[in-house]
Amino acid sequence: MKFVHAFSGIALVIGILALAGYVLDMPGLIALRPDHPGMSVITTLGVIGLALALVASSNGRRRIAASLAIAVALTAVAVLASHAASGTDRLSAHLAEHLFRLSGRAVPTSRTTAIALLGIAVSILFSRRSVIADLSAGVGVVLSTMALLGHAYGMHELSALVMFSSMALPTAAAVFMLAIASLVLRPDLGWSAVVASSYAAGGAARRQLGFMLVPPVVGWVLVQLVYLERLDVDAAMALFVVVTIIPMALMVLRDGRGQIALDDERKSRSEAMDAVIGQAQQQLVDQFGQLQAESAERARAEAAMYRAQRMEAVGHLTGGIAHDFNNLLMTISGNVQLLKRKMPTDDPLSKYLLNLSSAVTKGAKVTQQLLAFSRSQKLSIRPTAMESVLVNARDLIGHSLGPTVTLHLQLDASDAWALCDADQLELSLLNLVLNAKDAMPGGGVIDISCERSQMSATGASCVRIRVSDHGCGMTPDVLARAAEPFFTTKEKGNGTGLGLAQVYGFVTQCGGEFTIQSEVGSGTTIDMRFPSSAPVAERPVGERAVPVTPSGTARRRIVVIDDDAGVRDVIVQGLRDEGYLVSEAADGESGLQRIEDFSPALAVIDFLMPGLNGAEVARIAQARHPGLPIVFVSGYSDTLALDGVSGAIVLRKPFDIQALNRAVSAVIDPA
Structure with missing residues (x-):
């Protein structure tokens, strides 16, 4: 803001001096020389108003600044309207006469001055819109610069133009200062942002703007030398070209070298950025490949897990099916064997029983394979x-x-x-x-x-x-x-x-x-x-301990416990045909009661039953009757739970009735 204050202060001093000239009736303060045009009353008040507006705006008092700028803008428009209507400024004369009693001596405001003041006022009003502000202030800079050059070179031709009919030197200097102050009012926007930039472009802009002062100064010196007849016009023009072109060429070369350095730096950064991007892309590719591999491995693991779960579920299902199927086969096989016992060997129906026995054998093989898949075999x-x-x-x-x-x-x-x-x-x-x-x-x-x-x-x-x-x-x-x-x-x-x-x-x-x-x-x-396993030598298997069995009639008593009525009937009938006294039960609880009431010499127990399973029934029974022989019958092959039952014999369904009789006889009637 110090540049705004400085330029506005200079313009304000010029305006106050001119105003003092009108108040004190001192023409020397209004015009520098009698033969030069002076600053009009409207111009004086406009310069003071715009200087104060710039100071107020730079201090954050935008309402005051806007009010002053609007007043100056309206006054400038009125002056231009007067020029358009009558060809001259009549407002300045009326104002000078009424304020300062200067009848006939008032200086008119030129159209050039009015346009310049209007441009600066608009720039202040639209300071936040950099394009409008810069263009409006630029009008003031151009007009005031042309007027200053005309006065500096003493060339009336510049003032003979339509718009440059008469701009006094104090007016041109004040307008120039105000235009520069309005340009730098917002250093973060527009042209001033370029000039104030700390980057290389800002430095180049400042050098080129500084060089712009060289041609006018050199031109003024050469003109003075021509007036003093120290140089002729041709030599002056040659010197002007040399003095202005050589520094310009040096400045262009310097800026070009700086641009090359910037290009090299930009290229290096671009190459470094490309390398970083390439490395990042390669990392992304690698990580994507790793994620794909992990996803594929996870998919394989999940597929293996789902397959294992499915196979486990199917295994449980097939194990249950095999158990139920073995019970059916046992019922069929047992009844076939019972029929064979009561049927003569030469009976024509014997071949049908033979076919049934063959079908049972094939069905038993299927169930064994099912049990093998379900991991239910022993x-x-x-x-x-x-x-x-x-x-x-x-x-x-x-x-x-x-x-x-x-x-x-x-x-x-x-x-x-x-x-x-x-x-x-x-x-x-x-x-x-x-x-x-x-x-x-x-x-x-x-x-x-x-x-x-x-x-x-x-x-x-x-x-x-x-x-x-x-x-x-x-x-x-x-x-x-x-x-x-x-x-x-x-x-x-x-x-x-x-x-x-x-x-x-x-x-x-x-x-x-x-x-x-x-x-x-x-x-x-x-x-x-x-x-893998270490080699082992074959070892003889010890003989099974002979269970303690009751004597007398009790030796012929047997309890059969099986939840499947068909299987239970076959076992009971087969044992009764051999002369055994048989009591039967359909579940573990009632079977234990039969054992208590019947005092059997042996119990035939199914493994899988609702409520207590066969192993649990056998352990309870042997706890109450130590040494009670147990023969298990099971449609499952996975009977590891039966290994804990003392002296247990296991028959796999479907079994032959004779196999059951031999197992029972081996315990009850040992040789």
């Missing part, structure tokens, strides 16, 4: 020499493959031992090899290999058995469901869809891992991983 998991199992499986399977299929066995770990059930492993290998054969209708080679490896999930040591073929392979959709029970792509009647389900359930129950890799047209590879 396995004999022990350290097993893998070489002997694989060799036995090869001898068992090899001759049934036909001449077009070759079975190749590769033992890279011939001395490997693993924890598994040898019999179920042979069955699993049989299922896998038969599936591989069906995948190669034109023949081919089936490879079975055994080697030491590691579990993919835990990294624990294991033995891997791999079965691979070069058959038709599986599509991704088929591969996702390959181990589900009853899922098969074979024609109807050519498979149950339980082969891979049995293998999956067996391997999982052994604590191993089961994986399938397949590609259409390239074949299938199936890996079974079993936990």
